[in-house]
Amino acid sequence: MELRTPLVAASGTVGAVWEWAEVASTSAYGAAVAKSVAPEPWAGRPPPRLAPTRVGMLNGIGIQNPGIGTWVAENGPRLGGLGVEVWGSAVGESAEGFALVAKGLEYAGVAAIEVNLSCPNLDDGVIFSFDPEAAGEVIDAVRRSTTLPVGAKLSPDSPDIVASAAACAEAGADFAVLTNTASGFGVSLETRRPLLSGGTGGYSGPGLKPISLRCVYQVHRALPGLPIVGCGGVMTGQDVAEYLMAGASAVELGTLLLAAPSAGGRVLAELVEVMDRLGCHRPAELTMAAD
Numbered sequence: 001m002e003l004r005t006p007l008v009a010a011s012g013t014v015g016a017v018w019e020w021a022e023v024a025s026t027s028a029y030g031a032a033v034a035k036s037v038a039p040e041p042w043a044g045r046p047p048p049r050l051a052p053t054r055v056g057m058l059n060g061i062g063i064q065n066p067g068i069g070t071w072v073a074e075n076g077p078r079l080g081g082l083g084v085e086v087w088g089s090a091v092g093e094s095a096e097g098f099a100l101v102a103k104g105l106e107y108a109g110v111a112a113i114e115v116n117l118s119c120p121n122l123d124d125g126v127i128f129s130f131d132p133e134a135a136g137e138v139i140d141a142v143r144r145s146t147t148l149p150v151g152a153k154l155s156p157d158s159p160d161i162v163a164s165a166a167a168c169a170e171a172g173a174d175f176a177v178l179t180n181t182a183s184g185f186g187v188s189l190e191t192r193r194p195l196l197s198g199g200t201g202g203y204s205g206p207g208l209k210p211i212s213l214r215c216v217y218q219v220h221r222a223l224p225g226l227p228i229v230g231c232g233g234v235m236t237g238q239d240v241a242e243y244l245m246a247g248a249s250a251v252e253l254g255t256l257l258l259a260a261p262s263a264g265g266r267v268l269a270e271l272v273e274v275m276d277r278l279g280c281h282r283p284a285e286l287t288m289a290a291d
């Protein structure tokens with residue numbers, strides 16, 4: 001897979017992509033990932049589902065989505081002409097469910113599939129990323145259901161991120177997305193209640209960066225042949241350069257796009273400035289020398 005720039009818009013922060021493309025220029029991106037979709041409709045959690053924290057934010061959306069059948073009918077015809085490649089994101093409760101969604105996404109015309117093994121907001125949901133064997137089973141089922149490139153999106157809370165990534169690569173993942181949100185919690189002094197209806201939720205934004213960056217570094221060192229898409233807390237082109245240096249081949253922007261949907265152009269220009277300063281002509285040249 002080749003991306004025209006190393007920037008990717010992260011799942012859950014750009015809708016089904018076409019809504020975002022109506023208000024933001026897509027030319028800075030190599031790809032944009034649609035919100036995760038499940039085999040059947042999921043209502044998601046009741047409000048409040050978003051809460052700012054002093055640094056970053058918490059979300060507990062619970063992957064509200066219309067189910068793959070409706071998703072394909074509503075969004076399939078709108079995937080083209082957006083000026084950016086669209087990746088789909090599959091979620092489910094079983095390997096078969098993930099595979100069904102992947103088939104639907106391919107039918108709809110996405111260019112690649114992220115397998116969301118790592119949502120922290122599902123009340124009864126298994127976080128497949130925590131268990132290398134379970135993660136591998138899901139990737140294996142998805143791999144058999146599609147010819148598209150498949151990426152395993154893992155949790156920064158995984159007890160052994162290298163083992164989870166290795167199991168996914170072994171099962172046929174073409175790349176890893178590191179990482180999803182971390183499990184977090186906030187409470188209101190006024191209401192004496194959790195900030196989110198579900199209690200805990202996903203923490204994203206600048207505070208996540210050192211943790212996701214650590215995952216990229218560890219997985220790249222252990223599995224240098226596995227392409228990595230870094231994700232977590234990217235706000236600037238310098239952040240992107242740090243992810244590339246730690247071993248990522250591309251980098252996703254998430255929370256930043258909720259605040260500033262058009263930030264990609266600025267981030268890309270900053271990345272070019274950093275590359276010029278460091279005398280690099282291609283993003284891949286930034287990758288840290290192995291010691």
Ligand SMILES: Cc1cc2nc3c(=O)[nH]c(=O)nc-3n(C[C@H](O)[C@H](O)[C@H](O)COP(=O)(O)O)c2cc1C
Nearest residue numbers: 010011012036059116179180204205232233254255
């Ligand atoms: C409101 C919100 C919704 C999200 N929904 C999804 C989702 O549906 N699927 C998914 O894989 N990740 C989802 N994420 C996680 C992001 O794609 C990204 O992995 C995470 O926010 C970390 O990156 P960031 O710090 O740049 O936001 C969501 C994040 C936010 C803030």
